[in-house]
Amino acid sequence: MLTVANLTKAYSGRTVLTVPALLLSPGIHYFQGGNGSGKTTFFRTVAGLLPFAGQITLDDRYEISRDPVAYRMRVNYAEAEPLYPDFLTARDLAGFVGRAKLAPAGQVDTLAEILGVSTFWTQPTGTFSSGMLKKLSLLLALLGKPRLVLLDEPLTTLDVATAARLFDLIRKLRDEQEVSFMLTSHQDVSLTGLTLTGSWQVGDGIITPLP
Ligand SMILES: Nc1ncnc2c1ncn2[C@@H]1O[C@H](COP(=O)(O)OP(=O)(O)OP(=O)(O)O)[C@@H](O)[C@H]1O
Secondary structure (H helix, E strand, O other): OEEEEEEEEEEOOEEEEEEEEEEEOOOEEEEEOOOOOOHHHHHHHHOOOOOOEEEEEEOOOEEOOOOHHHHHHHEEEEOOOOOOOOOOEHHHHHHHHHHHOOOOOOHHHHHHHHOOOHHHOOOEHHHOOHHHHHHHHHHHHOOOOOOEEEEEOOOOOOOHHHHHHHHHHHHHHHHHHOOEEEEEOOOOHHHHOOOOOEEEEEEOOEEEEOO
């Protein structure tokens, strides 16, 4: 599903991540690691948000630098700590991202119901609690027809009932539409009830498989 080759990522000349070769098969992959180990850097790089050296290819076909638009239509990302311009509402952002990602008719409304975003649909994001921001960011990351969805700390600040609905949805998307997921969490990932395809340790600037 995702192939990473010869990846190095540096900030201001300081290399923080080196991934010589990594192959993720279709399914759900969990990345764990301590604070500052490089998880968010890796996710933001795979999402196409950061410059880096190397190759990242989706489905043996879409290379991130060679086919940036086709790649980014198929790879969605939810930040660990989402932030939006204060004056925009959930409806504004879902409309904008939904159009950019060619969301199928009805998808925005369905996701807004499942994730409980419809109750604050027309409120400016500047008035949101951290959990409300998290719910909106998860909704935006599921719009369109992604092949891969990157969820950085999806459990943080999410209430228990919404978390259960999110993980049911992830299971359904994987089983029925073959969508793959990459997740990070500082919490016990078994709480998600998801069957993991792969677990990976991020540390000392490298990524290694966990037994
Ligand atoms: N914008 C930036 N500029 C410079 N250095 C950065 C930047 N973002 C992250 N780093 C550095 O890169 C390294 C990896 O950080 P990253 O945010 O990827 O870690 P993380 O594993 O997501 O941590 P956490 O679990 O605390 O969220 C750290 O040493 C951090 O200081």
